[in-house]
Amino acid sequence: MKHVRTGGLFGATVIAVAALAAAVTPAGAGTLDEIRERGYAIVAVANEPPYSDIKPDGFVTGAAPDVARAVMKKLGVPELRSQLVPYGSMIPALQARRVDMATSGLYIKPKRCESIIYSEPDLCGAEAFAVAAGNPHNLKTYEDIAANPELFMTTCAGCAEEAYALERGVKPEQIKVFTDPPSGIKMLQQGRVQVFALSGLGTQDLLKKTNDPNLELVMPVKGVPMGCAGAAFNSADDDFRDMYDKALKELKESGEFASIVAPYGFSAEATLAVKRDDFCPGN
Amino acid sequence: MEWSWSVAYDVMPRLAAGLIVTVQATLVGALVAYVLGLALAILKMSPYRLVAWSSYWSSEFVRRTPLLVQLYFLFYVLPDLGIFLEPFAAGVIGLGLHFSTYTSEVFRAGIENVPKGQWEAARSLNYSTIQTWRHVVLPQAIPPMIPPLANYLITMFKETPLLAAITVVELFNAANIYSNSHYKYLEPMTLVGTFFLLVSIPAAALAIRLENAFRRKA
Missing domain, CATH: 3.40.190.10 (Periplasmic binding protein-like II)
Incomplete structure (x- = not known):
């Protein structure tokens, strides 16, 4: 009896360790599939209107999440759920996979590009x-x-x-x-x-x-570049990012993009005039 | 996740500067906590009902609300009422005020432990109230209080990262600011923990020795 019990405990430990290992194994190419299966994407936002805005009932809106929501719909993900993450902690949050992406107007900056990858620019401002x-x-x-x-x-x-x-x-x-x-x-x-x-x-x-x-x-502060932001991803998620870019491009071409960002005060033309490569070539 | 010595080396000067602020905040905060705590303990034992009652309830009020809320109040609300405190001042006042309610209980217990006969003896020798406190009660009450007061000092030391919420750049906040702009958490936060241990372990050992020393005497 004692032997069986030890065996059970051992078995349970093995299963627990295996489950833990599975949980910490970085998901690479399968991130989008995983999100589709889950039915919602977890996004990091800093709650800085008009870039991102978490309503009291938890619904996440603002220009960046609204663009991301429209893009993700095209990719077959109907819902976004937000996590409040300060700007400085967004990159660690992406690296630790606490969130699937950051959709909060995180500026595309060369130093950040060393750690994460971005979509094409979605919001530009002074x-x-x-x-x-x-x-x-x-x-x-x-x-x-x-x-x-x-x-x-x-x-x-x-x-x-x-x-x-x-x-x-x-x-x-x-x-x-x-x-x-x-x-x-x-x-x-x-x-x-x-x-x-x-x-x-x-x-x-x-x-x-x-x-x-x-x-x-x-406004504007002179002598600094216009800041352009994009959705940010874990650097292993380039497949996901590329599909996101494709859907974002469709959104921009159809004019739907302009109708999302304009009410928040962002200029769609300013954003359409720049590319990610202008900030981070090869990111 | 790999430990990088260059990051550790890079962040070290900021952490050292932060540690100085942490120690300063602890010492000044403790001074406030001790002085205010003693005053509070004496007020709580006042024969005047109103004094005893109001000091008891104000101390309960401070003790039963979170330090973080009190710090926000001191820093962000008081200026609207015309009282403007620098971050460090607001921090040590908050820390000292909060912990004075704990230390006042230590003082009260210490004072109540002085046998009644001592008070009566002082009165029969025609000592004034001040003389009674100074020459009879406090010299007997203070030694047993020292170990618990030392323990509160260590607790306060560990609570100082709360001051980060009101922009004091102490040890933790120094590391946090670095982490936020360099996206490195492993090295700065490990070092913060190490610094805290380096100070609190010897301090705790000292507190235990104090406790033993006073127990032997008693």
Whole structure:
């Protein structure tokens, strides 16, 4: 009896280990099949309207998820489910396969392309600052912030804006990273920082919601490239990405793409004019 | 997943700077917690009902709400009421205030352990209230309190990463900011854990020695 019980335990252990091994084995080419079978894709979003917006009932919308939803429908996946992931953690989330893709307006940047792969660009926009009304420090570029080391700026950790600032001479001590964009605006209102930097449409949306006459929008920020984002994938998922690209192309050609992004304030023409290879050749 | 020494080397200076902030926040926070805790303990034992009652309930209020919520309140809400605190100041006040409610219980227990006869003896010698506290009660009450107070110090040390929520760049936040822009978590977070262990294990050993030392005396 004792022998049988040990055997059962051993058997169970073997099954458990095998199941664990299966769970951690990176899914490669089969990702899309897996998603189709599951019936929904798990997407990472940062909840930064108008790029991505999680409604109180959990429904994920915003320009990037709406494009992704239309593309995934073409690929036979009817539903998206979102996971709230800060921008800085999206790449690890993709690498660890906590999500199938990131659809949140993650800019296509060469450094990121070393770790993940992107679809063709789906959203392009200018950069912006939020500052006190009247722009007392006359901040129009990142160089203006660098020129005045007494000033503090806020943006998100690991965001393109942080890199723009550092590349243009802003000192790391001048950057106080916020935990989420609304608390960044709060820090600006309270004078903890003098400038808030983020994507143009994101900043505009926040200022509209905050509706504080003491704040002002500076857009576009000169001297930085227009940011273009795409859906991001695990670097092993190139088959999935290629099929996504094909469906995205159909969407762009049919005009449906423009009708999705335009209401959010994005220019479809600006996006159609660029390619992924402009940012990350061979990604 | 491969350990990279170059990443570890790269992140080390930031972590060292973060560790200094962590230790500072712990020490200043502990000072606040001890001073405020002692005051709170004495107030709680006040013969005046209203004083005892209000200090008891305000301490319960702080103790029964999460530190993280209190930190957000100090950092994001108080400025709207005209009280503007720097991140570090808000952090140590939050930490100290929260832990003062725990330490006040240590102080209260220590003080109540002083035998009643001692109070009566002090009164019969015509000691004033201040003299009684200073020369009779506290010298007997404080030694047994030291080990639990040391343990709270270690607990506070481990709670400091909460200050990251209000933009204090302490050890954890320094690693987190690095991770967010370099997409490396293994090395920074392992090192953060190691740094915490390097400080908390010797500190815990010291606390145990203190405890033994005072037990032998008692």
